[in-house]
Amino acid sequence: MFSERIERLSGSLIREILSLTQRPGMISFAGGLPASHMMPCFDFTQLPAELRQYGPSEGEPILREKIAEHVRQLGIQATAEQVLVLSGSQQALDLVAKLFIDPGTPMLVEAPTYLAALQNFKLFGADLHELPLSAAGIDPEQLRQTAQRTRPACCYLIPTFQNPSGYCYSPETRAAVSQVLDDLMLPLIEDEPYRELAYDAVERRPLCAGLKQAPFIYCGSFSKTATPGLRVGYLVASPKLMPYLIKLKQAADLHTNRVGQYVLAKWLDTPDYHAHIATIRQYYRQQRDTMIDALNRHCQELAEWETPPGGLFIWARLRKPLDTREILKTTMARNVAFMPGEPFFATPVDTAGCIRLNFSHASADAVEQGIAIIKDALQDAFVNLKS
Numbered sequence: 067m068f069s070e071r072i073e074r075l076s077g078s079l080i081r082e083i084l085s086l087t088q089r090p091g092m093i094s095f096a097g098g099l100p101a102s103h104m105m106p107c108f109d110f111t112q113l114p115a116e117l118r119q120y121g122p123s124e125g126e127p128i129l130r131e132k133i134a135e136h137v138r139q140l141g142i143q144a145t146a147e148q149v150l151v152l153s154g155s156q157q158a159l160d161l162v163a164k165l166f167i168d169p170g171t172p173m174l175v176e177a178p179t180y181l182a183a184l185q186n187f188k189l190f191g192a193d194l195h196e197l198p199l200s201a202a203g204i205d206p207e208q209l210r211q212t213a214q215r216t217r218p219a220c221c222y223l224i225p226t227f228q229n230p231s232g233y234c235y236s237p238e239t240r241a242a243v244s245q246v247l248d249d250l251m252l253p254l255i256e257d258e259p260y261r262e263l264a265y266d267a268v269e270r271r272p273l274c275a276g277l278k279q280a281p282f283i284y285c286g287s288f289s290k291t292a293t294p295g296l297r298v299g300y301l302v303a304s305p306k307l308m309p310y311l312i313k314l315k316q317a318a319d320l321h322t323n324r325v326g327q328y329v330l331a332k333w334l335d336t337p338d339y340h341a342h343i344a345t346i347r348q349y350y351r352q353q354r355d356t357m358i359d360a361l362n363r364h365c366q367e368l369a370e371w372e373t374p375p376g377g378l379f380i381w382a383r384l385r386k387p388l389d390t391r392e393i394l395k396t397t398m399a400r401n402v403a404f405m406p407g408e409p410f411f412a413t414p415v416d417t418a419g420c421i422r423l424n425f426s427h428a429s430a431d432a433v434e435q436g437i438a439i440i441k442d443a444l445q446d447a448f449v450n451l452k453s
């Protein structure tokens with residue numbers, strides 16, 4: 067009855083967990099949501115009447131200009147014609163998949179990587195090859211060899227405050243990865259929804275800014291800086307990719323909602339924007355430090371982790387290889403949720419032995435309580451593993 071691709075359609079574990087975390091009394095470290103009370107309040111009362119009409123598929127010209135200006139400041143030499151405003155940066159992944167992937171098309175991704183990207187690339191039948199990720203990023207030489215061996219259509223990377231790991235590529239890795247992509251003329255999909263959530267001074271120059279000739283699609287979002295409910299994100303692409311991406315966007319949804327684009331364009335022009343970024347950085351830095359402190363006190367014997375220099379996640383690697391989905395069942399029974407590590411890998415793994423902890427919205431008390439409950443569950447599981 068359905069298309070052959072529906073057989074590859076997987077549910078999003080995170081959405082299932084998120085629906086359970088709505089239970090009263092639940093402490094959730096599972097989602098990647100910005101803190102609700104830290105979102106800006108927009109004025110939706112003074113909207114121009116013409117916004118009620120259909121708009122351009124490419125996006126509102128004023129917002130495209132602002133996005134082009136923003137990415138130029140990051141070192142990506144792009145004009146507004148290279149900007150496509152999207153219904154969330156998630157849409158970039160859908161358009162990328164439609165542009166590059168047929169069943170069996172090789173593609174490179176980090177291991178671990180963003181769950182909903184995997185869900186999408188797999189739906190289109192990509193043959194995913196993994197590049198193991200460490201705190202400094204992927205290994206450029208491994209990228210070169212894997213690409214030469216598998217001949218991928220493109221490479222999907224999240225170099226800045228990665229989801230799920232929180233890792234940020236080092237300056238050396240950034241330069242070397244861009245060089246390899248250029249050498250091989252391998253198209254880069256660079257996904258950067260977390261880049262403004264920076265808490266420590268680290269290099270964040272986009273890989274795309276270091277490219278001289280490889281085609282690129284740079285993806286950005288207003289979900290983590292403003293509000294995800296508006297569903298406004300964007301991509302900036304090499305000129306030769308744009309005609310295809312615009313047509314794919316047209317075919318998908320004609321254009322992104324105009325109200326969201328309008329209020330965001332206005333907001334970006336005000337001092338409120340920069341003040342807001344400074345405020346959320348300070349708030350999330352504090353949230354991060356609170357969770358790191360709780361982990362240090364409760365979990366040192368059980369796991370290890372880095373302090374992420376930005377983003378919304380801590381990636382804790384357990385000292386024993388456990389199936390963290392089983393640990394989740396135990397903590398959920400005590401009203402604590404986190405994201406098990408297994409689904410973040412393109413190649414199915416039985417025991418990832420890693421968990422993702424979101425620190426953006428639980429209170430300090432909830433963090434203390436929740437981490438203590440995770441510690442109990444891990445301790446029990448470690449004992450059972452021995453026996």
Ligand SMILES: Cc1ncc(COP(=O)(O)O)c(C=O)c1O
Pocket residue numbers: 098153154155156157180224229257259286287288289294298299
């Ligand atoms: C790596 C990554 N890419 C894309 C997205 C999608 O974001 P948006 O709300 O802009 O669609 C997310 C959301 O969490 C993400 O973590």
